[in-house]
Amino acid sequence: MLKLEPNIKKNLRATGRRMTRTRQAVLSLLQKTRQPVSATEIFERLHQEKVAIDLVTVYRTVHVLKELGLVLQLDLHQEGLSRYELKEGRKHHHHIRCQICGQIEDLLLCPLKKVTKLIEQQTQFIVDDHTLEFTGLCPQCQ
Amino acid sequence: MLKLEPNIKKNLRATGRRMTRTRQAVLSLLQKTRQPVSATEIFERLHQEKVAIDLVTVYRTVHVLKELGLVLQLDLHQEGLSRYELKEGRKHHHHIRCQICGQIEDLLLCPLKKVTKLIEQQTQFIVDDHTLEFTGLCPQCQ
DNA sequence: TGGTATTTGCAATGGACTTGCAATAAGAAG
């Protein structure tokens, strides 16, 4: 079912955690989902699939999966909520969101390597991370 | 006192709005402030200056100033609140924030012109805007 | 110096997310 599952179970156990029905359900949903999903969306979709899970548990689950490095948390501009996506082998990338319909698409690029060095020189900061996001109109909404 | 004030008053009046004591106070504070400030910070600093203003009014004021295009709203990654800065003649730029002390510094550059075109070709989106932010350690916190 | 529409303060409300705690269930050991 989940190729991921054995590895993930190991990760969980290595930190004194357990693989539970609800964690499997959340992981399974994240695997099916192509777009980053919010806690509420996870909650609603699982209920559609007749999986009983509390919203609090969804929050706690994504938090754990983030700690394990299995899930990435996105805070897109002006959405006022967090979204989550499976990391599973995907490389560093960014996103573009449609202002009308909310569709989010991956941008499989990062143009910031050189700029980061420049910024470190200019500011004397040590740069640790960056967030980059584009917004606009998707083909359907233009 | 405020060079801005006459122009701003015109802007306000042009949209049926009024220049009030509290709006002047918020504008004046934003002028003094070099770093982007949150609504709560505006509230607290004005109270330190013995300016009576309700937090709700701060929210409503920055909202109006944003509508007039006088103020820019920033939602920095994982801060969980919005910050505001005067637009007044400043050009498009980005920010870097120290993960330890929270200091925010302007980055007077934007490396995304070319990438934007590339993204429009690749995704068929019409790109309208972008957000870019760096995080790291400032010189003092390293 | 009014008259009226805008703005303000206060209190209540909304939405995302977190925390406390008792009940439940994972999974190791026997």
Added chain:
DNA sequence: CTTCTTATTGCAAGTCCATTGCAAATACCA
């Protein structure tokens, strides 16, 4: 398979940032 310990869950309540309703205050035009 049964038992035992401890992590996890659900429910309720709480936190934090921000918004909304409404009556009182005030900007500003005539």
